[in-house]
Amino acid sequence: TSKETCTESVSPDTRPGSKLSVDQRRILSYETFAVAFSYPDDGFSMNFPEFADQTESAKFEYDRLFRAGTVWLYGAEYQATNEFQRAALMSDIMGFYMAFGLEPDKERPDSIVCEMEFMHYLIFKQQRLRMGSADDNAQEKSSVCRDAERKFFAEHLEPAATHLANKVIAESRHAFYTQVAGELLVFLESERNHFGLVSDANQ
Numbered sequence: 001t002s003k004e005t006c007t008e009s010v011s012p013d014t015r016p017g018s019k020l021s022v023d024q025r026r027i028l029s030y031e032t033f034a035v036a037f038s039y040p041d042d043g044f045s046m047n048f049p050e051f052a053d054q055t056e057s058a059k060f061e062y063d064r065l066f067r068a069g070t071v072w073l074y075g076a077e078y079q080a081t082n083e084f085q086r087a088a089l090m091s092d093i094m095g096f097y098m099a100f101g102l103e104p105d106k107e108r109p110d111s112i113v114c115e116m117e118f119m120h121y122l123i124f125k126q127q128r129l130r131m132g133s134a135d136d137n138a139q140e141k142s143s144v145c146r147d148a149e150r151k152f153f154a155e156h157l158e159p160a161a162t163h164l165a166n167k168v169i170a171e172s173r174h175a176f177y178t179q180v181a182g183e184l185l186v187f188l189e190s191e192r193n194h195f196g197l198v199s200d201a202n203q
Contacts, residue, residue: 023127026194027120028189034116036075036180037066037164051176061174075110075160089156094187096152100125112164115157122149150195158188158197 020028035047040059065071072078076153080086090197093109097118104114126145129138161184168181192198 007126022194023123024174026191027127028118028125029122033161033180033184033187034113034120037116040112049177054174054176057174058176059175061172065168065172065177071164072107073164074114075106075112075115075163076108077110078160078163094146099148106137110156110160112157112160115152115160119153119157122152136193149168150197153191153195154197158192160189164195177185 016166026118032047035043040055040062044055051058054155059183066073077090080089093115094103097103097109097114100121102118102121104111107114108149122145126142126149129142165181165184165188168177172181174179
């Protein structure tokens with residue numbers, strides 16, 4: 001059977017003509033993808049009204065994909081080949097979180113949802129710093145956030161999210177999940193461009 005398709009977009013309006021700033025669009029995108037890969041609870045139809053009639057089928061598909069072990073929502077499952085690498089990855093990710101006074105709540109640190117929320121936090125924090133005091137301390141803190149964004153994206157979120165999106169596209173025929181996975185790949189490419197990173201296709 002062919003995969004279900006939908007013409008609606010899961011992502012927020014990130015077109016150049018949008019009135020949102022680049023950072024506002026990025027914040028909304030990370031927030032949207034974090035919600036999209038969380039369990040589709042009662043708020044699913046509110047967050048994704050265009051898919052409201054698919055709420056129940058989305059729950060079944062979430063269970064089939066992510067709870068039955070078909071697709072992992074954890075980056076270490078794609079990046080680590082042994083327990084030593086797994087422990088090192090987890091430690092490095094936790095190091096990022098702890099440097100900003102954060103800690104996952106009831107989730108593994110390599111959860112794609114946690115990683116998306118962390119990127120959301122870094123962009124928001126950097127935005128607030130730029131809008132606030134213009135002193136050297138604020139500028140330095142903003143630079144620290146920017147460096148952490150780029151490093152965390154390149155080393156952790158981007159590799160994990162790329163594997164995840166490709167696995168979902170290969171394994172799912174549900175309109176919502178195939179749509180969000182395809183849009184995630186497009187968003188990751190835009191983030192690579194934002195950070196000036198060379199994509200694998202161009203290496």
